[in-house]
Amino acid sequence: MSKINSRPLSVDELNRFGEELDALRARTLASLGQRDADYIRRIVAGVRWLGLGGRVTLMAGAVLGCTVLPQLLWPLCIVGTVLLGLSKILENMELGHNVMHGQYDWMGDPSLHGLSYEWDIVGTSDNWRKTHNYSHHTWTNVRGMDDDIGYGLLRIFPEQRWKPFYLLQPLVAVVFALLFEWGVAMQDLRIGRWLAGRMEGRELWKMTTPVARKVGKQLLKDYVFFPLLAGPYFLPVLLGNVVANLIRNVWTYVIIFCGHFTADAEVFPKECVQNETRGHWYLRQLRGSSNLTGGRLMNLWSGNLSHQIEHHFYPDVPANRYAAMAVEVREICARYGQHYNSGSLARQFGTVVWRILRHAFPSKPGPARPLTVG
Amino acid sequence: METAIPQRTLLSRLNAVWAPPAVLDFWLSRLNPLWSWDQARARVVERRIEAEGVTTLVLKPNRHFRGFRAGQHVNVGVEIEGVRYTRSYSASDRPNADGRLRITVKAVQGGKVSQHLQAIPVGSVLSLGQAFGELAVPNDAAPCLLLAAGSGITPMLALVNAQAENGFAQPVRLACWARARAELVQAAALRALAASHPNFSVHFMLTGEAARAADEREGRIEPGHLAALLPGDEQAHVLACGPHGFVERARELLGERCLSFQAEAFSPPPRLVDASDQGRVRVTLLRSGRTLDIARNKSLLEALEEQGVTPRHGCRMGICNTCACVKPEGATRHLHDRGIQHEPTQALRLCMHAAQSDLSLEL
Numbered sequence: 001m002s003k004i005n006s007r008p009l010s011v012d013e014l015n016r017f018g019e020e021l022d023a024l025r026a027r028t029l030a031s032l033g034q035r036d037a038d039y040i041r042r043i044v045a046g047v048r049w050l051g052l053g054g055r056v057t058l059m060a061g062a063v064l065g066c067t068v069l070p071q072l073l074w075p076l077c078i079v080g081t082v083l084l085g086l087s088k089i090l091e092n093m094e095l096g097h098n099v100m101h102g103q104y105d106w107m108g109d110p111s112l113h114g115l116s117y118e119w120d121i122v123g124t125s126d127n128w129r130k131t132h133n134y135s136h137h138t139w140t141n142v143r144g145m146d147d148d149i150g151y152g153l154l155r156i157f158p159e160q161r162w163k164p165f166y167l168l169q170p171l172v173a174v175v176f177a178l179l180f181e182w183g184v185a186m187q188d189l190r191i192g193r194w195l196a197g198r199m200e201g202r203e204l205w206k207m208t209t210p211v212a213r214k215v216g217k218q219l220l221k222d223y224v225f226f227p228l229l230a231g232p233y234f235l236p237v238l239l240g241n242v243v244a245n246l247i248r249n250v251w252t253y254v255i256i257f258c259g260h261f262t263a264d265a266e267v268f269p270k271e272c273v274q275n276e277t278r279g280h281w282y283l284r285q286l287r288g289s290s291n292l293t294g295g296r297l298m299n300l301w302s303g304n305l306s307h308q309i310e311h312h313f314y315p316d317v318p319a320n321r322y323a324a325m326a327v328e329v330r331e332i333c334a335r336y337g338q339h340y341n342s343g344s345l346a347r348q349f350g351t352v353v354w355r356i357l358r359h360a361f362p363s364k365p366g367p368a369r370p371l372t373v374g
Numbered sequence: 375m376e377t378a379i380p381q382r383t384l385l386s387r388l389n390a391v392w393a394p395p396a397v398l399d400f401w402l403s404r405l406n407p408l409w410s411w412d413q414a415r416a417r418v419v420e421r422r423i424e425a426e427g428v429t430t431l432v433l434k435p436n437r438h439f440r441g442f443r444a445g446q447h448v449n450v451g452v453e454i455e456g457v458r459y460t461r462s463y464s465a466s467d468r469p470n471a472d473g474r475l476r477i478t479v480k481a482v483q484g485g486k487v488s489q490h491l492q493a494i495p496v497g498s499v500l501s502l503g504q505a506f507g508e509l510a511v512p513n514d515a516a517p518c519l520l521l522a523a524g525s526g527i528t529p530m531l532a533l534v535n536a537q538a539e540n541g542f543a544q545p546v547r548l549a550c551w552a553r554a555r556a557e558l559v560q561a562a563a564l565r566a567l568a569a570s571h572p573n574f575s576v577h578f579m580l581t582g583e584a585a586r587a588a589d590e591r592e593g594r595i596e597p598g599h600l601a602a603l604l605p606g607d608e609q610a611h612v613l614a615c616g617p618h619g620f621v622e623r624a625r626e627l628l629g630e631r632c633l634s635f636q637a638e639a640f641s642p643p644p645r646l647v648d649a650s651d652q653g654r655v656r657v658t659l660l661r662s663g664r665t666l667d668i669a670r671n672k673s674l675l676e677a678l679e680e681q682g683v684t685p686r687h688g689c690r691m692g693i694c695n696t697c698a699c700v701k702p703e704g705a706t707r708h709l710h711d712r713g714i715q716h717e718p719t720q721a722l723r724l725c726m727h728a729a730q731s732d733l734s735l736e737l
Contacts, residue, residue, distance in 0.1 A: 026711050037456030048400050102695035105721035108451075108458035111396040113720055114695055118394065134688035134696055217391055225392050281691070315693055 004264050007337040008373045009283065018279030020332050025314055028321050032106055039320045040095070040104050040112060047091040054084030054244065055226060062236035073236065081240040085247030086301075091120045092252060093303025098319045100125055101133060105316075121248075123185035124214045131188045137315050141260055141267045141288035148260065149267060151176070151183055152192060156355050157267045158363040169360045180249040185211055251301075254349055255292075259308040262290040263351035264341045266369060283371050285312040286333065290341035291326075292348055299323055309340065407499045414438040414502040416450075416475065421496055426556040427481040428525075429492045430466060432474055435502055442475065442505030444468040444536035445529045445613075449503030450477065454490050458501070460718060461487045464529035464615075464638075465505070466559075468536035475502075478559060480525040509638055511537060512611045516633050517545035519603055521595070521624050523616025524552065527559050529638060530615060534567065534574070542573035547603050551595065551616070553582040565589070577603065595623050600631075609633050616640070651707070651728060658734040659683065660702070668729060673709055675724040678737075685724055685737055692726040699724060704733020 009017060058080030065073025096119030098104070104112040111117075118125045131147055139145035143159060150156045154173055155166040176183055189207050193199040222241040227234035266287045273284070292298055292306040299306050299322075307322035310329055317325070333340045389398060395411045402409035408417050416433035424430050442448065447464040466478035482488045509529055511518050522530045527550050537546050552558050555578075564576040568589075578590045579599060585592045591599060604610055612632045614624045621639040628635070651671040657678070658665050668677035675687055675697055688696030698721035705716045706727040714730055715722075722735070 022710060033455045033457075035456075037453075044400065048397065100695075102698060102721055102723075105695075105698070105719075107453075107456055108460075108720055109453075110720070111399065115698055115721060129694075129696065130688075134694040137693050138689035138691070221391050278691075316695060 004339040004341075004369075005337075006287065006339040006369065008370045009279075009336060010373050011277075013336060014277060014279030014283060014372060016279075017332070017336050018277065018282050021282050021313055021329070022278070024325060024328050024332075025317060028314070028317055028325060032318065036104075036318045036320060037107050037109075040099075040107075040318070043090065043094050044111075047087050047095055050083050050087035050090065054080050054082070054087055056080070057083060058237055058240040059226075059230055062230045062233040062240075065236065066233040077236050077240055081243045082247070084240065084244035085251075088120055088244060088248040089251055089301060090303075092248060093255070093305065094300060094319065095303075096120070096125075097303050097305075100129055101315045103316055103318045118214075120218075121181045121184065122215045122218045123181060123187075124210055126210065127188040128184065133315070137312065139273065140285055140312060141265065142270060142273055142284075143267055144270055145273070147187060150261075151187065153183075154356060155359045156261045156352075158359060158365040159267050159269075160359070162359075162362045166360050170357055173356045177250050177253040178246055180253040181245065185215065254345070255302045255305050257352045258290060258292055258345065258348040259305055260288055260290070261352045261355055262341065262343070262348045263355065264339065265290050268371075272371070280371065282313060283338070285309070286338055286340075287369075287371065288312070290343070290348060292345050293342055294345060296323075298345070309342075408434075408436045410436060410438060412438060414440075414504065416500050416502050418494055418496050418498045418500065419474070421494065424478060424559045426554070427492070428478060428557065428559055429481075430476055430478045431491065431494070432476050433500065433502075434474055439475070439502050440504055441473075442469060443510065444532035445509035445511075446505040446507040447529065448475065448477070448505050451501035451503075452487060452490060452494070452498075454486060459487045460501075460503075464507075464532065466528040466531045468532050468539060478525070478528045478531070507638065509533070509613060509615070509636055511544075511546070511613070512634055514611075515544050517547065517604075517608065517610040519610045519612045519628075520546065520548040521612065521614040521616070521620075522548070522550045523595070523620040524557075526615035526617075526620070526638070526640075527552075528615075530613070531560060533613070534564070537574070538567055538571065542571045545573050547575045547577070547610075549577040549579060549599065549603055551579040551581060551620070553580070555580060555583055555590075595620060595627065597627055600627055604628075604631060607631070612636070614638075655729045656732045657704075657729060658732075659737040660734055661737055670707075670729050672728060673725050674706070674722075674727055674729055674735075677729065678724065683737065687725060690725045692723055695721070695723065697724040698722060700736035702734050702736070705730035706733065 057076050061073055061076025061080055065076060096117060099112050099117045100114050100119070102114030105114050115129070136146050136148045141149060143149060150160060153176055154169050155162060189204060189211065190199060191204070194201065194204045222245065223238055226241060227238040230237045268284060268288070276284075286309055289308040289312045291309050292302060294306060304319035304322050305311060307319075307326050310322040310325050311319065313329065314322075314325065330340050389395070389411070398411040399413065402411060408415055414435060416435040416439065418431050419434045420432035422430050442465050444465065447462050449460050449462050451458050451460045463477040463479060465475055467476040479488050479491045481492050507529075511533055520530045520533060530548055530550070534546065534548055537543075548564065550558065558578055561578065568574050568576045576589060579595070580590060580592055581594055591602070609631050611634045612624070612628055613636045614621045615638040618639040621637045625635055625637065654667045654669055656665060657668050666678070666681045666683070668674070668681055675685060675690065678685055685697055685699065688694035700720055701722040702718050705714055706722060707714055707730045709726055709728055715727070
C-alpha cells in the first residue's frame, strides 16, 4: 500500500471544509444554463448516431459479407460492433448514469428526467436508483451498508472477513467483468439472502418480475429483433450484439472498480457514520473515492467517473462541470492536508488487480487512518 | 381536427422494444422538429404585435394536439437558457379550418416566459398540452355578457369570433378593461364587428386614461358600467375573465342579475407569507387528495412525516434523489442556500426544501 498522509481534521476544520465544498456547489448550480443543456443533448445525439452507425455497419457487414463481398465481412462487423459498444458505453455512463442521478432535472425535459429515465442495459433503472443512488452514494465504502464493496462476490479490502471461497476470486473477478450488467441487474434481488433462507421465495419472485421484464426486453432487442432484420444472415449481427454488450461490460467494470477499490481508497466501519456531519460526509467520500487522469477523452468515455471524487461530492451536479470543479476541489483538499487520490487508468486499475489477487488470500488491515482528531 | 388517443397498440409495444419513444422522438425531430411519436408540439408560424406589450403567436400544432374549443386554454412549454417553462394561455381565436392555434401573450413585468414569447423567432417549436377549460357561451336566447380585464380578453376574442361565425344568434355584449388605449387588443376588429352585427356590442373601459369615443368609459368595474351593459332589470349569462379581484367584484355587483356566471380568474398568487420560516402553510397532496397544514421551518419531508404522511425517501440529505416528486404549484425554499423556487418542477427533493407558500405535490 502506498504512503499517503491525510491528516485527521478537527470538528471545526471539518465544518469549514464542508462549508467550502458547499459553497463551490452553490456557485456551480447558480451558473447552470444553456451550455449544460447543449452538452447533454450533444451526448444524446452521440449515443443515437453511434448506435445507428454501429447497427447499420454491422447489418451491412453481415448481409454484404455473406453475399457479394465476403472480404468486407470481418472489417464491417468489427467496426459496427465497436461503434455499437461505444454507443452503449456513452449511454450507460455519461447519459444514463448521470441523468438518473437527477443531474439534468433542472431542465424540465421529460426525456432527461432522473426518476423516469430507463437505460440500455439489462438492469432496471429503479433498482439502480436504489442500490446506487441511495445505498452506495450515501454510505460509500461503509462496510455492511454499501453493497458495492466487492459486490458481495469479491474481497477487495482486508477489513472484509476472509472465506475459502475468495481463493477463487481471480477467476470470479474475470467472469464478473464479462457479465457485469447481469451482476448489476441481480444486485438488488439479494439472491444470497434467499439461498441462506432469510427471504421467502414469494418475495424474491415479486422483486424478480420487473427485472425479468427488463431482461426480456433487452434480449428481444439485441438478440432477436436486430439479428432477425438481417434475415438469413442473422448470425454475425447476433454475435456483434453479444460482443458490443461484452465490451460495454468490461469497460464499465474497469472504470467503476477504479472508483473505490484502488490502493489508496479506504473503507469505514458502521460506527463512523453515526450522527455524521456534512463535513465528515465529504471527507469520507474523498477518502473512499479515486480519480482517473486522462483528459477530455477519458472524462467523456468514463461518463466523468474520471472525477469520481467530484461525483461523490456532488452526485446531482451535471457531470460536465466536474472537470472545472476539480480544480477548486483539489486546492481545497490540499489546504486541509488531504490526499487527492488520482492516477492514470493503468496505474489505478493495476492497484485494483493487485487488491483482487492479494486479498484472495488471508490478509490483515493496516493501521487505522482516523478521519477526525479526538 | 384529428384525434389521437394514446393506447398500447401492438405497434407501440413493439416500438418500446427496439426504440422507446425518446429514441423515436430523437430521430423524428431530426427530420422535422415538429414531429414526435407521442408529444404534442407546435411551430410558431406567425408573430404579430397586437398592442403595447401584447403579441399574438399563430401556432401550427402537430397531429398529437387534439384541438380546442373557443374559450379553452393550453399549456405552452418553451425552453429558455436550457430550462423548460410551462405557462397556460387561452386560445385567442376560434378553431379555424387551417387547424392553427392562436395565443395572445401580454408581457408581464418580470415575467420570463411572457417576455421571451414577445420576440420568439418564427419557426421556433414549442411543446403543447391538450386544451382544457369549460368557458363557453350558453346556447339560449338570453343575452350574454362578456367581461374581460387586461389579458382576460384573450378567451373572449375566441368566443366572440365563434359567435360571429354564426352571425350572433343571441345578443352578446363585450366589455374590456385596460389601463390605456394602447393596451387594447384588436379594438378595431371588435368595433367593426359591432358595427356590422346589431346583436353584438363592445365597450372599452379605461382605468388610466380619459374616455373619448362613444364606446369608451372610465374607471374600474362599478355599478354604472354594468347598468350601461345590462339596462333595467334585464338578466344575462355572464362570463368574466381577469385577475381574481376583478372576477369577484363582477360576481358581487351582478348578483341576482346573472342567469349563470362562469369565471376564469388568473390563479391568485400563492398566499404570500413573510420571508421568515415561521408559521404553517397548506399543502395539497394531489394523488391521495389530502390537504394538510404543515410547518415551514423544516424540510417538506420532515413536515409531512410529522403529519403522518411517509413519502418515499432515501438519504435525507439531498444526494440520492429518491424523494423527488412533482410540484405543480407553490413556492419552496432551499434549506441550505435559502433560494426561493416558484416555478413548477418535475423533481423537487422533499428532504432539501421547505414550504414557502401554500403548495401542491404529486403525492
